[in-house]
Amino acid sequence: MRIIIEKILSIFEKYVVLFLLLLMMLAVAATAVELATVLFVQLTKPPFLALDVPEAIEVFGFFLMVLIGLELLESIKVYMEKQRVHAEVVFLVAIIAVSRKVIILDYNKTTPEMLWGISAIILALGIGYYLVRRARYESDQQVK
Numbered sequence: 001m002r003i004i005i006e007k008i009l010s011i012f013e014k015y016v017v018l019f020l021l022l023l024m025m026l027a028v029a030a031t032a033v034e035l036a037t038v039l040f041v042q043l044t045k046p047p048f049l050a051l052d053v054p055e056a057i058e059v060f061g062f063f064l065m066v067l068i069g070l071e072l073l074e075s076i077k078v079y080m081e082k083q084r085v086h087a088e089v090v091f092l093v094a095i096i097a098v099s100r101k102v103i104i105l106d107y108n109k110t111t112p113e114m115l116w117g118i119s120a121i122i123l124a125l126g127i128g129y130y131l132v133r134r135a136r137y138e139s140d141q142q143v144k
Contacts, residue, residue: 014080021076028069035062057104064100068093088136091129098122 039062042055051059075089098121105118 017076017080021073021080024069024073024076028066028073031062031065031069035059035066038062061100061104064096064103068096068100071096087132088129091125091132095122095125095129098125 039059042051042059043049071089071093075086075093078084078086078089098118102118102122
């Protein structure tokens with residue numbers, strides 16, 4: 001009986017992950033179209049082919065959203081192939097997300113405490129990513 005339940009759960013999990021992959025592909029495509037639309041609108045209004053700082057920040061924010069979506073797609077793909085979450089990809093998604101937040105942040109309205117908090121998050125993510133990469137490198141060296 002237990003084997004049947006595990007098999008049903010495995011099939012269910014496979015289809016849910018596939019559905020998530022399709023939804024993420026749709027979200028990434030929609031965000032890329034939105035990025036193209038925003039960029040086109042910003043570049044065609046006077047002054048022609050020029051972006052001011054707020055407009056450039058908006059475009060970069062959308063660009064990073066597309067990258068976050070692509071990294072999440074990669075994470076789902078790895079999960080489908082290996083049945084595990086790849087920590088390195090999770091760190092990359094988090095680093096890109098925090099980078100996006102830093103880029104679009106309005107520094108005139110941000111408290112020093114918020115900046116210190118964001119700095120701590122960036123430092124923690126950087127250290128975590130370094131440790132995961134180092135552990136993976138050492139593991140690869142032991143296999144050879």
